[in-house]
Amino acid sequence: MRKETTDMFTTALFDLDGTLLRMTNEDFFDIMLASYRRMFADLMPVDNIREVFFKVIGEVINHMSERTNEQVFYDGFARYCGQENIAEFRRRLLDYYKNDYGELRAATHPNAEMIEAVRLLKEKGFTLVMATNPVFPDEGVAQRVSWAGLSLDEFDYVTSFAEDRYAKPHVEFFYDILKKLGRDVSECLYVGNDRYEDMAATGTGITTWLIDGYVRTRPDRNFDHSYRGRPKAFLQFVRELPPVR
Template sequence: MAIHTLLFDLDGTLLPIDQDQFMHAYFGLFVRKAGELGLDEKAALSGLQAGLKAMLANNGEMTNKDRFDFVFSQVSGIDSTRFNEQFSLFYQHEFHQLAAFAKPSALAPRIVEKAKEKGYQVALATSPLFPAQGTEARIGWAGLRADQFSLVTTYETYRHAKPHWHYYVQVLDELGVEASDCLMIGNDVREDMVVAEHGMETFLVTDCLINRDDRSLHPYRKGSLQDLSDFLEELPPCKQ
């Protein structure tokens, strides 16, 4: 296995979290904030849900942010520019209440630092459905910092979302690497393990396993976050 770049998923991987509970609470906070700003809560929720679906189906013609803003405004009737201005502090304040749904592990910072000490390039390949502020907040909940990664994917600059292969193509292009140079580490069989079809090595973290399609796990290297830590300990120093 001649790899020199590790791609880490965030939610459910470096940051143990119940994704369903987190998203349900996120919707609630988002709608409450919209109401506090004097906006129609039902319209804001409809816009949020439609915007998320649109990002997941983004065809690459525009960034995920632009796709979200367009659909949110179209569905909710709320001007997205005005909304973004009013909503700018949400991810600095209210969003952090959602940290209560995370169960951070001391292993996560150790894993990232050990990989870097061994000379591996590390990138955070989290599905880019959140703005940079929301992503950096969740990185912090995991006991990490954005500047520990060569790349962090957010909705401002990405044009696809997981499991679309073109999301990963953009990651590879920005890092200047090939699929065969990388190990993808994630907890979602559909979203993260798809890279195996394109020649990338994988490690499936099973602590917060998501397997919506009930696929066989046999093809994948897998284990707990502790198992991942042990696996990385055994990796030879990167010679690149």
């Protein structure tokens, strides 16, 4: 599927990991979970930390309650470390983001063409959204954006672990952003590398661009996309977009 009418775009929403920031989730999580094992060995069983971690993240992604994603996250980990230890769990986790999270940078690389595309869209008057999945503490987002060669100051809206109640691939995640910005789906372009989480935006009517290079798929849970190509092709697409009127 290919959308030909692009003169109405006013807003570009970007996934971060694997899209603006070149990385493989497997390498990234291997490093992070090794740190979790060290940090929490005295608070909770860590032999199955990968299973626990992804189970809790799954709960954050799939809940449809009035709780924020942050509340669901800590409620989930409280089942494993105990409610009496959750304050200490949180303190250590936030200390990790402040002091040691930078070790994950070794599993990532910036992409010059995506940096140029973001800045060109900004010059053309687009509203830019950092639409990373808000399922991890916000303290890590600014760092990962900086590893991508960008700054959160370049974005007009950033999804929030502490404030948001939805996550990809649920369409409510995308609708919630558009509601906050006062945008119609016809005005928006969503750019991501995940055929399940990111391309779920097609379910709202948002035009989507699948970035090749670090494409993530699921065996039976992939969505269609409007455009597909490597960062070089996306940059050329951006160059051809008219400025926002």
